[in-house]
Amino acid sequence: MVAALAAAGCGDSDSASGDAKLVVYSGREEEIVAPLFTKFTDATGIQVEVRYGKSAEMAAQIAEEGDGSPADVFFSQDAGALGSVSDRLSPLPDATLNRVKASFRDPDGRWVGTSGRVRVVAFGTKAYRADELPDDVLAYSQPKYAARLGIAPTNASFQAFVTALRLKVGDDRAKKFLADLKANGVKTFEGNRPIVEAIADGEVDLGLVNHYYLALVKKERPDAAVENKFLAAGDPGSLVNVAGAGVLSTAKNTDGATKLVDFLLSQDGQRFYATEAEENEYPLVPGVQPAKGLPPLDTLVGESQPLSKLGSEEKATLEMITEVGLTS
Amino acid sequence: MRGRGRRGRPGRPSPALVLAALVPVAFLAVPPAYLAYRAGVGEAWGVMGARTTWETMWRTLTLLVGVAAGSVLVGASTAWLVARTELPWRRFWAVMAVLPLAMPSFVAALALAGATGTSGLASRVLAPLGIGPVPRLEGYWGATLAVVASTAPYVYLLTAAALRRIDPAQEEAARVLGRGPLGAFVAASLPQLRRALAAGALLAALYAVSDFGAVALMRYTTITRAIFTRYEAGFDRTPAAVLGLVLVALAVLLLVAETRSRGADAVQVGPGARRTPTPIPLGRFTPLAVAWLAALTCLFVVTPLAVMTYWIARAAGHGTLDSVPWRAGVTSLALAAVAAVIATVAAVPVTYLAQRHPRRWTMLLERAGYGANALPGIVVGLALVFIGARYLPWLYQTFPLLVAAYVIRFFAEALSGVGTALSTVSPRTEEAARVLGRSPLRVFGAVTLPQMRPGLAASAVLVFLSVVKELPATALLLPTGARTLATEVWRKTTVGAYGAAAVAAVTLMVLSLPFIWLAVREHVLARHPSSPPGG
Structure with a gap:
């Protein structure tokens, strides 16, 4: 019985090598985003351990974990959940933030939208x-x-x-x-x-x-x-609300975490929403076209987007x- | 009584026994302590002063009353018909009465809601007959029905067990004095059922208070659903913690009410074998009784299974069906087995202390053990997230901490099962063994435990079945990457893959069947003279 538990618990994760491993708390559903993580591991060699759940409950979990949180990256279904734990996130590099319009990211640079x-x-x-x-x-x-x-x-x-x-x-x-x-x-x-x-x-x-x-x-x-x-x-x-990502200030693998956020905003990571994912979400990086049949994002967004609030x-x-x- | 004699009548409980009873109850105090830490006094006034809080409270109370009454009506009537009357196909009805144990309340709710409404299965089946669309089941009655589906089997099991213990001699005496069969039952046996009925109603009520899935799917806001909504919006944990403390208070009130309503325990004191009571002939009421049980079976067993079959068929038609999640099944079974054994073993000293050394404080300790059952899984889960991540990082997101959450969450079920088991053991046989010079622990091992064994097994099975269905605490505490059947059902439901969700739900039910059989074997077989007497 105990052996079965050990096998079930460790099967996927123990193959990851020590410090290069990245822990992601994903409020986005596994059916939707799991291929993105596979692509990331293929591209960078960094093993990703993903914990799936509802964005709001993961935010509550991150808040309750405090400094003891094992998470490196919080990948959230919506901007609200990211905003609620923004005091636990560290600012992202400008090069990462500047890939999307200011209206789709946190004014203080602690999270960035990845799809709309x-x-x-x-x-x-x-x-x-x-x-x-x-x-x-x-x-x-x-x-x-x-x-x-x-x-x-x-x-x-x-x-x-x-x-x-x-x-x-x-x-x-x-x-x-x-x-x-x-x-x-x-x-x-x-x-x-x-x-x-x-x-x-x-x-x-x-x-x-x-x-x-x-x-x-x-x-x-x-x-x-x-x-x-x-x-x-x-x-x-x-x-236009966004799904987005932020890096925890208590992350043990900050370097890998930043790479993952960069990957989500890369051409590959963005085209995924237009071509592969069934949800037909909008890519947010300028130049990547949304799925067929969707009106351009610019025709929907007003002058101000209240996402950070x-x-x-x-x-x-x-x-x-x-x-x-x-x-x- | 205190300290009377060194041997013979048990006097002062041994320190080891007290310690063994205190430890599990101390663990149960963790979630309320966490809530008290989280809830600020200022915020508490704000939440308690809001009109909506009291409206939600009222909805919770009405659901609780409806579920307690409904599950006693369903569970006790079935138990009486099966155990005491000349009902046809008794074994079949006994199995049907307990099958819903394998169904999570949110699956029952999903299925009942999916069967009704304009495009529901019921409407489609009835449309050719010219019967208009069946309105979607929701709100108070929908929530009550879905929760009763999950709780009625507990009342059935407790009542059936108690019915078997009652000596028919008293009923027979009543009949000699001129009462009819039903009148004799009401006069002689019903009073002895009070404890079982009260315990069943208590479990059902506590469960109704803590359920999230069914009330959410039925769009009925109770305090537990309000707690979830608070966590999901604004992620402000303070008002949610205040509402959690409201649930603790509600649990205390329920426990007091249940204790007051308890009758005398139906302990068989004399020696001599229990006899099988003469079945009561139903006569012209037979069709009515069969129709009642058939209606219940249709509602709580056939409908959910039909809806799930329909979903699986629909998904198979689109080619979007998943394979059976075996691995999650193994994880679920292993976790549930470990938690069930620990909860049952931990409940023994608490129960023993309360029943064999009945003092105000020992009984209070036992009652306190029921309290955590009213707290929703998310509260128990977050309490252990808080403690685990901050103070026990080596335990956090490991199976042992998850098992601890299960034991806390379902300790009440273990207590009620173990309590029933111990109450069937006459203290006199223990006293006799003690007079012969055995130590209390050896008396327990040689005399008490063997007699309790069937009841302990039943208690462990009840905890097992609850753990298999648990979702919110599992989602928070499961090791990253691991899955259980309940999380699989939820995961598929959130992306709207109802076919795949039904596959996982059916897997959960099929894997639970052998354990349900373990729990009911005796109740099902007991009435037949060819089978050995239970107990």
Whole structure:
């Protein structure tokens, strides 16, 4: 029994050679990013030991571990989780940071975005055409839309959108929007994907989600009658959030950690999102084209991106969502 | 009583016994201590003053009451029908009653939700019959149903065990005095079931308080789900810790309530063999009883299996099916076996002390052992992350620390199983052996332990099945790179690969089956005169 445990625990990791090993806490799913780590090891010879989990729980874990954290790199699903542990991250070199636009990284240089996802309105093609839907997210709290709309209030992506909305139109207007949604019968879901599934099933007709869930659902259900509506550039409803990475200040292998972040921002690392990954996320390094059928990133991003505030504003956002009664 | 006689009646407990009972309970204090450290006083007022906190509290309490009542209704009625009546196909119903033990609550919830709704399996099956779409199961009733699916088997097992212990002579006396079969049962046997029913309701209620997966999938916010949401948003650990302490307080209230409601223990004092009670004829109620059990089986066994088969078939149709995660299966089984043995062994001195030296403090110690069961896995997990990474780096993210988390999380199940086992051993046989000059430890080894053995095995199996299903603490503490079946199910579900998730879930259930058989063998076989008497 003990032997079985030892075998199960050590199998993958003991082949790594002593100090060159790199420990990554990945809040991104294994199915999506595991090939990236293989490519990195092939290119650099550095062995990577990856711990997978939810971004938020990994952030809580890093915070609780304190100086004892075994992690070298935190690879997060969203900017909010990176922002919440930014006091445990050390600044990245300018050469690394400058590969992406300033709006996709931490102003203090402690984390950098590696790929982008856009908030969209997913809609059932049996109920709507893209051009008859509003370009302004605030319009979707009207009764005729809200009653057929799905949201995921406990989901980090939705909360990032609400933070962007608060910062753009103010707390009072944002709260009214949420209260109107609630009053007009919005349906709540546990995550983005179930919303897109529910649209395909006809349970609802609209959903505030990230752009790539459409591709994921169509992979299992190619005939699902769902499409994405991209809202106006700079509208909080088309917020471009990022997945990103940071190096821990307590990292034992800082050199390898920086190399990994550089690799994620290399041409190879960036093309991965456009050509290989099924999620169709946006590459963030200028010059690397996104997957076919996606509007260019420049047509979606407004003049300012509030990503660095997502971590610190999250608590107030959650309080607003809870107060309106959307999480019950 | 204290200090009366050097031998004979056990007086003052030996220091070794007290120490052996104190150590495990001290471990259980780790998560609450961590919460107290994390929760600031100022923040506590803020959280406790918020209206939403109390609304969430109310939802938690109503779920808890619903789950306790529901699992007693389901578990006890099944146990009584199977153990005491002339019900047809009793073995079959007994097996169906415990099969859901192999199903994590989030799988039950996923399946029940997946069976309903406009595109759910139920709607598709019923559509040709002209029956409109079945509304999606969610909210209070959805959460209650999904959690009851997981907790009713515990009540069934505890009740069935107690029913077997009760001497039918009293019921027979009641019948001689003119009562009907049911009336005699209610008058003579039901009072003796109180302890088992209360223990079952307590386990179900504690579980309902700590469950995350089912309530999240049913979109029903309890305090545990609020704790998860707090950790996920803002990563502010203070309000989450305050809510965790609220759960500790709730657990204390539940334990007090359960202790108050306990009746006298049904210990068989005299010598003589227990006899098999005469089965009660159901007569014209037979179809009703069969329909009741069939409905339960359909809801808690057939529906989840059908939904998972449907998902597997759908994924196979798209060619996106994964192979069976054997390696994760081996890790799950090994971890669960080690944790189950440790938890059961550690529960023995705590139980022994409370039952053989019943003082206020020994009983309090035993009650305290139940408390950790109300804390969600994420709290137990983060407490050990905090201590492990900061103070025990050589233990952090190793299997031993994960096993410690399991023992803490599921100690209550071991306690209830061991408690039931010890209560079947008459103290008089122990006293007789002591009169013959044996030392307490040798009496325990020669007299008590052999009689407890079947109950201990059942207790270990219950812990085993819970560990196999555990997710949040596992995710935080598992060695990097290792996997369990529960983490596999979760991993596949998060990327929406329901087919692959169902493969892992079915693997988990199939691997659990032999252990479920171990737990129920006696209950299933006990009623048949050809089989040897249990105990």
